[in-house]
Amino acid sequence: MPLYRDAAIVLRTHKLGEADRIITLLARERGLVRAVAKGVRRTKSKFGARLEPGMVVDAQLYEGRNLDTVTQVEVLAPYGEAIARDYDAWTAASAMLETAERLVEARESSRAQFFLLAGGLAALAGREHDAGLVLDAFLLRSLSVAGWAPSFRDCVRCGEPGPHKAFNVSAGGAVCPSCRTPGSAAPALATLALLGALLEGDWSSAEASEAVHRREGRGLVAAFLQWHLERGVRSLRLVERS
Amino acid sequence: MYEGAVQDLIDELGHLPGVGPKSAQRIAFHLLVADEDEVKRLVDALVQVKSRVRFCAVCGNVAEAETCRICSDDRRDASLICVVEEPKDVVAVERTREFRGRYHVLGGAISPMEGVGPDDLSIAQLFTRLADGSVTEVIIATDPNLEGEATATYLARALGTMGVRVSRLASGLPVGGDLEYADEITLGRAFEGRRLIHA
Ligand SMILES: [Zn+2]
Ligand SMILES: [Zn+2]
Numbered sequence: 001m002p003l004y005r006d007a008a009i010v011l012r013t014h015k016l017g018e019a020d021r022i023i024t025l026l027a028r029e030r031g032l033v034r035a036v037a038k039g040v041r042r043t044k045s046k047f048g049a050r051l052e053p054g055m056v057v058d059a060q061l062y063e064g065r066n067l068d069t070v071t072q073v074e075v076l077a078p079y080g081e082a083i084a085r086d087y088d089a090w091t092a093a094s095a096m097l098e099t100a101e102r103l104v105e106a107r108e109s110s111r112a113q114f115f116l117l118a119g120g121l122a123a124l125a126g127r128e129h130d131a132g133l134v135l136d137a138f139l140l141r142s143l144s145v146a147g148w149a150p151s152f153r154d155c156v157r158c159g160e161p162g163p164h165k166a167f168n169v170s171a172g173g174a175v176c177p178s179c180r181t182p183g184s185a186a187p188a189l190a191t192l193a194l195l196g197a198l199l200e201g202d203w204s205s206a207e208a209s210e211a212v213h214r215r216e217g218r219g220l221v222a223a224f225l226q227w228h229l230e231r232g233v234r235s236l237r238l239v240e241r242s
Numbered sequence: 243m244y245e246g247a248v249q250d251l252i253d254e255l256g257h258l259p260g261v262g263p264k265s266a267q268r269i270a271f272h273l274l275v276a277d278e279d280e281v282k283r284l285v286d287a288l289v290q291v292k293s294r295v296r297f298c299a300v301c302g303n304v305a306e307a308e309t310c311r312i313c314s315d316d317r318r319d320a321s322l323i324c325v326v327e328e329p330k331d332v333v334a335v336e337r338t339r340e341f342r343g344r345y346h347v348l349g350g351a352i353s354p355m356e357g358v359g360p361d362d363l364s365i366a367q368l369f370t371r372l373a374d375g376s377v378t379e380v381i382i383a384t385d386p387n388l389e390g391e392a393t394a395t396y397l398a399r400a401l402g403t404m405g406v407r408v409s410r411l412a413s414g415l416p417v418g419g420d421l422e423y424a425d426e427i428t429l430g431r432a433f434e435g436r437r438l439i440h441a
Binding site for chain 2: 012
């Protein structure tokens with residue numbers, strides 16, 4: 001079946017040769033796909049605008065040995081365009097796209113990741129919530145989908161009901177006094193409550209959080225991500241701390 | 243695989259942007275049978291470009307002196323700066339003959355995934371050029387793709403406090419392409435129809 005069609009999110013593009021690009025896609029059914037888009041850098045290309053990071057497309061591809069080739073693309077949702085007009089949304093979206101690329105490479109449960117990413121991009125494009133919070137909510141849920149759900153309330157080791165004061169990144173979340181090991185952090189309870197709210201999608205609590213707890217939460221999420229992915233996510237460096 | 247020197251040449255050519263293994267092989271064999279003079283001229287051009295050409299201390303464009311030809315030309319309007327990503331974009335804009343100001347070459351676009359942030363581009367140098375108030379308008383002509391758009395968004399926000407007019411090339415340019423591929427007429431129109439972001 002050399003020709004196939006799938007809904008996909010454009011994660012990243014690389015220049016190839018004179019006017020082509022290699023496009024990395026998170027496809028709903030096929031997971032991570034790398035494909036050549038011929039001539040897209042010429043300004044007259046009909047594909048150009050459609051195969052930009054953050055765009056959700058309905059694509060037809062020709063299966064190749066190493067790389068597939070894009071033959072047709074229609075835009076399903078032009079999130080990337082709206083996101084590029086807001087710098088904070090753009091850096092957050094970059095971190096989301098980069099994380100999705102890494103997680104789907106590691107695991108194959110791509111449908112859940114596809115819908116999670118599409119939802120996150122929609123939230124950024126629609127300016128529904130603070131871009132930094134959307135990013136952290138996405139990262140926590142994306143790690144959960146990948147099988148690394150953190151706990152922000154009950155002890156991750158023994159299940160002792162929380163809230164607990166200690167938090168251990170390598171253990172996977174909050175730890176009770178008896179399970180606590182050296183190297184555990186002691187974040188503010190409000191920070192753990194914020195992360196719990198982001199994981200569950202409780203936006204009214206998350207939006208009510210203070211900047212200091214958002215900052216601390218961002219650090220814990222980044223540490224979590226770093227722990228589970230071999231290399232850190234480059235884009236996080238540019239996400240401005242509000 | 244070929245023997246020693248030929249393979250070395252193919253490998254070196256293959257590192258060049260836009261040259262795949264097949265092209266590298268084709269160029270290598272062309273050079274192998276070419277006149278000695280033709281090859282010497284090519285080698286000379288390569289050596290000259292590395293020894294003579296540098297980057298303009300003012301705008302970052304390619305230059306054969308401390309400053310580039312455009313920055314040292316008094317007839318160019320010093321109150322207007324066109325911001326582009328790469329020196330090749332200066333050539334593209336010059337071809338339109340629409341623009342009589344000066345340039346600022348960023349050295350790329352902001353690309354979080356590639357680890358390129360505002361501090362990795364010559365944005366601080368742009369601010370230094372604006373400090374004395376002689377520049378009245380900055381035209382942002384980053385590539386018409388989303389990375390270029392996001393870079394323009396960042397610049398527009400950062401320049402908002404500088405008391406200078408900021409405009410962006412008109413959206414007549416189709417999104418997704420490289421500026422260098424825009425034809426003169428389209429690019430010229432994009433200059434005329436540039437939209438103001440900050441007055
Ligand atoms: Zn415990
Ligand atoms: Zn110059």
